[in-house]
Amino acid sequence: MSRGLSSSTITALSADNLNLCTLIQLDFSSVIRLTDYDRTISALSTTFTASPHLLDIDSAVESSALKVGATKIVLSGAEQTYVSLFLSNSYIDVRARIWKAVLDSSDAVQGDPILVFDGRITGYEIEDSGDTSRVTVNLASHWKDFQKKSGRKTNHNVQQLFFSGDKGFEFASIAAKDIKWGKQ
Numbered sequence: 001m002s003r004g005l006s007s008s009t010i011t012a013l014s015a016d017n018l019n020l021c022t023l024i025q026l027d028f029s030s031v032i033r034l035t036d037y038d039r040t041i042s043a044l045s046t047t048f049t050a051s052p053h054l055l056d057i058d059s060a061v062e063s064s065a066l067k068v069g070a071t072k073i074v075l076s077g078a079e080q081t082y083v084s085l086f087l088s089n090s091y092i093d094v095r096a097r098i099w100k101a102v103l104d105s106s107d108a109v110q111g112d113p114i115l116v117f118d119g120r121i122t123g124y125e126i127e128d129s130g131d132t133s134r135v136t137v138n139l140a141s142h143w144k145d146f147q148k149k150s151g152r153k154t155n156h157n158v159q160q161l162f163f164s165g166d167k168g169f170e171f172a173s174i175a176a177k178d179i180k181w182g183k184q
Contacts, residue, residue: 005114007111008110012104015104017105021041021103022035022037022100022101023043023048024054024057024073024098026095026096028094033048037103041101042109053076053082054073055074055076055134056073056074058071060098060117069117069119069141070122071098072137073096073136074137075137077134082135086124086126086135093120096117096118098115098116099114099115100114100116119140119141120139123138155173156169
């Protein structure tokens with residue numbers, strides 16, 4: 001992701017006494033804003049809540065290779081809010097952003113937070129064992145659907161789902177073998 005750092009952020013990064021924190025925003029209908037810092041952080045004209053339910057954040061890796069950027073965050077399944085959000089399928093195509101922020105000795109954000117990931121939630125895994133419960137949230141950049149083929153299949157069974165009794169695709173699988181378009 002190409003970006004420039006503001007001069008105030010560069011100055012803050014060169015200070016002797018600084019802390020870094022991660023800010024996460026998940027744009028559900030009720031926006032979730034969390035930080036991995038031990039205190040609530042005010043940044044980007046809003047508040048990011050320190051939460052014991054934010055267990056892990058994978059590093060977002062950038063490369064010059066042509067591939068879809070992806071990362072994961074792990075939330076505690078003990079907080080039933082997260083579990084119910086994902087089980088109700090409310091997560092599909094929800095925007096997710098991750099920033100790194102530079103804090104001074106009084107925990108005030110210095111400069112502008114650095115956007116390190118901007119993408120969508122692509123899936124989740126709920127892991128329940130005898131002593132732990134975790135929700136792993138998979139994130140990918142907006143390029144995740146670049147090669148996805150949308151639409152319906154042109155076969156008899158799918159046609160019957162939408163137009164029962166229609167026989168238009170009854171022999172489509174046989175006819176497709178005879179078509180020479182684009183074949184060499």
